[in-house]
Amino acid sequence: MISKLTSFSLTAILTSVLSVTAAEQKLPELGSSTSRTLSVAQEQAIGDEYILGVRRYLPLVHDPLAVDYINHLGFKLVEQNPDAQDRRFYFFIIQEPTLNAFALPGGYIGTHSGLIAAAESESELAAVMGHEIAHVTQRHLARRLERQQQLSFPALASFIGGIIVASQNPEAGIGMMATANAGMQQAMINHTRENEKEADRIGILAMSRAGFDPIAVAGFFEKMQQATRYLRRPPEFLMTHPVNQTRISDARARARQMPEARNPDSLEFHLIKTRLTNATNEQHLRAEYKSLKARFDDNQLNNEVEQYRLALLSSELEAHADAIAILRQLYLQRQRNLIYLVSLAEAYIAAQQPELALPFLKSELKTTPTSYPLIMTYARALIDSKQAEAARELLLEHAYAQNQEPQMFQLLSEAQSQSGYLHEVHESQGQYLFATGDLQGALAQFELALTRAKNDGYARTRMQAKIEQINQILRARRTRH
Numbered sequence: 001m002i003s004k005l006t007s008f009s010l011t012a013i014l015t016s017v018l019s020v021t022a023a024e025q026k027l028p029e030l031g032s033s034t035s036r037t038l039s040v041a042q043e044q045a046i047g048d049e050y051i052l053g054v055r056r057y058l059p060l061v062h063d064p065l066a067v068d069y070i071n072h073l074g075f076k077l078v079e080q081n082p083d084a085q086d087r088r089f090y091f092f093i094i095q096e097p098t099l100n101a102f103a104l105p106g107g108y109i110g111t112h113s114g115l116i117a118a119a120e121s122e123s124e125l126a127a128v129m130g131h132e133i134a135h136v137t138q139r140h141l142a143r144r145l146e147r148q149q150q151l152s153f154p155a156l157a158s159f160i161g162g163i164i165v166a167s168q169n170p171e172a173g174i175g176m177m178a179t180a181n182a183g184m185q186q187a188m189i190n191h192t193r194e195n196e197k198e199a200d201r202i203g204i205l206a207m208s209r210a211g212f213d214p215i216a217v218a219g220f221f222e223k224m225q226q227a228t229r230y231l232r233r234p235p236e237f238l239m240t241h242p243v244n245q246t247r248i249s250d251a252r253a254r255a256r257q258m259p260e261a262r263n264p265d266s267l268e269f270h271l272i273k274t275r276l277t278n279a280t281n282e283q284h285l286r287a288e289y290k291s292l293k294a295r296f297d298d299n300q301l302n303n304e305v306e307q308y309r310l311a312l313l314s315s316e317l318e319a320h321a322d323a324i325a326i327l328r329q330l331y332l333q334r335q336r337n338l339i340y341l342v343s344l345a346e347a348y349i350a351a352q353q354p355e356l357a358l359p360f361l362k363s364e365l366k367t368t369p370t371s372y373p374l375i376m377t378y379a380r381a382l383i384d385s386k387q388a389e390a391a392r393e394l395l396l397e398h399a400y401a402q403n404q405e406p407q408m409f410q411l412l413s414e415a416q417s418q419s420g421y422l423h424e425v426h427e428s429q430g431q432y433l434f435a436t437g438d439l440q441g442a443l444a445q446f447e448l449a450l451t452r453a454k455n456d457g458y459a460r461t462r463m464q465a466k467i468e469q470i471n472q473i474l475r476a477r478r479t480r481h
């Protein structure tokens with residue numbers, strides 16, 4: 001679709017692009033002849049802009065355990081990539097059945113839930129992610145932005161064009177966003193063969209050093225290729241990263257020279273995979289539940305992941321006592337397993353017994369005080385146990401940390417509302433809208449917060465600064481075009 005854009009429509013789209021999205025003032029002008037070399041900071045500014053559109057219009061997975069998992073896995077690989085020093089990374093999952101993963105400028109790496117579902121081991125997922133991380137660390141995206149502006153510009157334009165339409169007509173916009181996003185990914189990420197080779201080489205090295213099984217690279221490529229035979233359209237990842245026999249053999253030869261995998265797979269990977277698997281409809285959900293439950297009752301359900309699946313389905317079907325019993329058993333077997341611990345807490349919350357989750361959440365939080373799923377689940381349990389003030393304090397401690405999930409501001413605003421801190425509710429809503437790219441909405445919330453904070457000098461100063469910051473961004477956009 002991108003090649004069909006005429007240069008006229010391109011200019012038109014681009015002109016509106018930067019005036020509509022939440023651009024930071026520092027966003028570089030890609031087309032100017034003076035900016036031949038894109039600095040890391042400039043690349044970051046472009047990425048920061050993209051992610052706002054991603055957050056606003058793509059169906060992201062917000063499950064705190066899944067968000068935490070994909071970031072842990074990502075950073076395990078980043079640590080083993082020698083060129084990743086001083087780079088920022090942020091990993092996210094898109095609820096999308098297709099097989100795809102991609103890197104945006106600035107270290108933002110997205111993985112479709114369909115890719116996680118298709119991976120049979122953590123090594124397979126690590127293979128794809130290690131490859132995408134390498135595209136970032138080797139500056140393949142930045143170089144494309146520099147050298148092949150004719151390709152990246154329409155990509156950027158169509159991507160953000162989707163946002164423009166969406167702001168006026170949400171339904172059409174999201175549809176356009178989906179195609180534009182695919183188009184953008186393809187244009188941005190159709191790397192040269194050399195770049196692909198380099199990403200393969202560095203990605204496989206990083207995953208092997210992190211303890212994963214390097215042979216999974218070749219294995220997963222092959223599996224994708226085989227799956228493709230019956231499809232009219234290959235998986236997106238293969239369209240943007242064409243695989244041929246040479247590439248598979250290269251990967252296999254490289255894997256043979258590497259040490260044996262220490263941790264080829266993990267229980268966490270399979271548990272998260274299960275969490276991301278949604279039953280397609282109520283009927284399927286009940287059928288799956290019935291079959292697992294029958295085996296469980298016959299003492300035939302020995303697989304831990306299947307037991308966990310049964311617990312999740314039980315909770316969903318409001319068989320709360322069953323869910324709690326299974327999860328308590330799983331947690332007792334592995335008390336260091338964060339997924340079991342948080343899932344048990346969630347089951348208590350769903351059963352409207354949130355106070356039973358408080359003691360073990362609190363004690364675990366002492367060991368890992370910055371764990372995102374722990375903070376979110378503990379705060380939720382506190383609010384539901386009528387201790388919203390304590391939840392407010394906890395969330396205030398963490399919501400403003402760098403790279404924090406915007407969802408934390410939403411929960412914070414709920415805690416503030418329940419505990420009577422009304423002017424703070426608007427402030428947190430404003431922060432949430434700001435972080436997800438809705439500047440006008442954020443402005444309205446900060447203005448409300450300002451009027452409500454009549455007698456709080458500090459709060460007024462804070463609101464005024466925030467309003468000024470947004471107005472500055474809006475002014476910069478107006479003068480730029």
Ligand SMILES: [Zn+2]
Nearest residue numbers: 191196199241
């Ligand atoms: Zn690639």
